[in-house]
Amino acid sequence: xxxxxxxxxxxxxxxxxxxxxxxxxxxxxxxxxxxxxxxxxxxxxxxxxxxxxxxxxxxxxxxxxxxxxxxxxxxxxxxxxxxxxxxxxxxxxxxxxxxxxxxxxxxxxxxxxxxxxxxxxxxxxxxxxxxxxxxxxxxxxxxxxxxxxxxxxxxxxxxxxxxxxxxxxxxxxxxxxxxxxxxxxxxxxxxxxxxxxxxxxxxxxxxxxxxxxxxxxxxxxxxxxxxxxxxxxxxxxxxxxxxxxxxxxxxxxxxxxxxxxxxxxxxxxxxxxxxxxxxxxxxxxxxxxxxxxxxxxxxxxxxxxxxxxxxxxxxxxxxxxxxxxxxxxxxxxxxxxxxxxxxxxxxxxxxxxxxxxxxxxxxxxxxxxxxxxxxxxxxxxxxxxxxxxxxxxxxxxxxxxxxxxxxxxxxxxxxxxxxxxxxxxxxxxxxxxxxxxxxxxxxxxxxxxxxxxxxxxxxxxxxxxxxxxxxxxxx
Ligand code: UDP
Numbered sequence: 001x002x003x004x005x006x007x008x009x010x011x012x013x014x015x016x017x018x019x020x021x022x023x024x025x026x027x028x029x030x031x032x033x034x035x036x037x038x039x040x041x042x043x044x045x046x047x048x049x050x051x052x053x054x055x056x057x058x059x060x061x062x063x064x065x066x067x068x069x070x071x072x073x074x075x076x077x078x079x080x081x082x083x084x085x086x087x088x089x090x091x092x093x094x095x096x097x098x099x100x101x102x103x104x105x106x107x108x109x110x111x112x113x114x115x116x117x118x119x120x121x122x123x124x125x126x127x128x129x130x131x132x133x134x135x136x137x138x139x140x141x142x143x144x145x146x147x148x149x150x151x152x153x154x155x156x157x158x159x160x161x162x163x164x165x166x167x168x169x170x171x172x173x174x175x176x177x178x179x180x181x182x183x184x185x186x187x188x189x190x191x192x193x194x195x196x197x198x199x200x201x202x203x204x205x206x207x208x209x210x211x212x213x214x215x216x217x218x219x220x221x222x223x224x225x226x227x228x229x230x231x232x233x234x235x236x237x238x239x240x241x242x243x244x245x246x247x248x249x250x251x252x253x254x255x256x257x258x259x260x261x262x263x264x265x266x267x268x269x270x271x272x273x274x275x276x277x278x279x280x281x282x283x284x285x286x287x288x289x290x291x292x293x294x295x296x297x298x299x300x301x302x303x304x305x306x307x308x309x310x311x312x313x314x315x316x317x318x319x320x321x322x323x324x325x326x327x328x329x330x331x332x333x334x335x336x337x338x339x340x341x342x343x344x345x346x347x348x349x350x351x352x353x354x355x356x357x358x359x360x361x362x363x364x365x366x367x368x369x370x371x372x373x374x375x376x377x378x379x380x381x382x383x384x385x386x387x388x389x390x391x392x393x394x395x396x397x398x399x400x401x402x403x404x405x406x407x408x409x410x411x412x413x414x415x416x417x418x419x420x421x422x423x424x425x426x427x428x429x430x431x432x433x434x435x436x437x438x439x440x441x442x443x444x445x446x447x448x449x450x451x452x453x454x455x456x457x458x459x460x461x462x463x464x465x466x467x468x469x470x471x472x473x474x475x
Contacts, residue, residue: 032125035125100206128211150224152247153398156232161194225250311431317349367430372399374399384444386444390413
C-alpha cells in the first residue's frame with residue numbers, strides 16, 4: 001500500500017476530504033476524473049484510489065491538479081482472472097463481474113487505511129459498478145456518493161432490472177411500468193452486464209448487490225442533465241433512498257474542464273481531416289463511428305459500405321482495427337470491402353481514429369451515424385448534430401431510445417451487435433436525412449442550446465454541481 005503526493009497531514013483543516021474510487025474501464029474512469037477535477041477546482045481535498053497498473057491513467061489529472069493525492073493498493077488476486085489484469089481493456093467486457101468481485105476484496109485494506117489515516121476521507125465517491133462501497137461507507141460511518149458516467153435513464157432501467165431479476169430475466173420483452181413513457185426492451189436489448197448475470201455465482205452476487213445498493217447511496221451523480229432527461233432524473237430522485245440526485249453533465253463542458261486523458265489522433269491525421277472538412281459544404285458530411293471498442297462483422301461492414309456508397313453522401317468513416325487481442329479480419333470482424341475507397345473517391349474519408357469532438361463541431365458535419373455510447377451522445381448533443389442510431393450492446397439501446405423516441409434528435413437505422421441493415425434502405429435514410437430538412441436536425445440544434453445553457457453558471461448542471469459541493473463542504 002502506498003499513498004502519495006503531499007503527506008496526509010498537509011490536508012487543510014477546513015476542506016472536506018473525499019476518497020474517489022474509479023472503476024478501471026475507460027468510459028467509466030474518464031468521466032469520474034472529469035468530476036474529480038471539478039471537485040478539486042472547487043477546493044475539496046481529494047485522494048484517488050487506484051491499483052498499480054492504472055496509476056499512469058491518472059497522470060493528466062495529477063499534473064493538472066497537483067494537490068490530488070493517490071492511494072495505490074495492490075490489485076487483489078482472483079482465481080478466475082489472469083494475473084496482471086487490472087483494467088477491463090485487458091480482458092473485455094465479459095470480465096466485469098470478476099473485476100468487480102476482485103476489487104471488493106479491497107474492503108479490508110481500505111478499512112485499515114481509514115483507521116490509520118490522521119485525517120481520513122469524510123466521504124467516498126465511487127463508480128456505480130462499485131456499489132459494494134456503499135456498505136463499506138456505512139461501516140466507516142461516512143456518506144457514499146455513487147457516480148454514474150451514464151444516462152439516468154440507464155440507472156432507472158438498471159434499478160428495476162436488478163430488483164426484479166428473477167422474473168424479468170426470463171421475459172422475451174421487459175416492460176418498465178413505473179418509468180416515464182412506459183418503455184420496453186426486448187431481452188436482447190437490455191444492458192449486457194445484466195444479461196450476463198449467472199445465478200448462484202458469488203462473483204455475480206457482488207455485482208447484483210452492488211447495483212441494488214447504489215439506490216441507498218447518500219447521493220447519486222449523473223454525467224447528464226435535466227434538459228436531456230429531466231423525467232428520469234426525477235424518477236431516480238423518487239426511487240433513491242435519500243433523494244439526493246445531481247445531474248452535472250456534460251462534465252467536459254463545465255468551466256475549467258480540460259478533457260483530461262482523451263486519446264487524440266496524430267496531429268497529421270487531425271490536420272488533414274479538418275482541412276478536408278473545411279472544403280465541404282455546410283451540413284453535408286456524415287460522420288460514422290462506433291466508439292472505441294466495437295468491431296463490426298463482415299456482413300455489417302459490407303452493408304455499411306454499400307449504404308455509404310449508394311447514398312452519394314459525403315462521409316468520414318472511422319474503422320477500428322483490433323481490441324483486446326482481436327485483430328482485423330479475425331473472428332468474423334470485417335474490413336472495408338475491396339475497391340470501396342477507390343469507388344467513393346474524394347467523397348469520403350476512411351480513418352482509424354478521429355478527432356471526434358472537433359469533427360462534430362465542424363460546420364460541414366450534418367449527421368453522426370453512431371453506436372450511441374454515452375460519451376458520443378453527449379458530444380453530439382453538445383455539437384447540435386442529428387444522430388443516425390445503430391446501438392449494438394451495453395447501454396446503447398437505452399441511449400438510442402432516449403434519443404429517437406423521447407427527444408426526437410435521432411433516426412434509428414439498425415439495432416443489434418450482429419445485425420446488419422438493408423443497405424438500400426440505409427442509403428436512402430442517409431441521403432434523405434443529410435440532404436433534407438428532417439425535424440431531427442432542428443431538434444438537435446435546439447438541444448445544443450439547452451446543453452450549453454446547462455453547463456453555464458446558473459444552468460442546471462453547474463447549479464447541481466454547486467449544490468453537491470456545498471453539501472460535501474458541510475460534512
Ligand atoms: N473517440 C474518438 N475518436 C474515435 C473514436 C472514439 O475521439 O475515433 C472518443 C469519442 O469522442 C468518445 C469516446 O471515444 O469520447 C467513445 O466513448 P463512447 O461512450 O461513445 O463509446 P465507447 O467507446 O465507450 O463504446
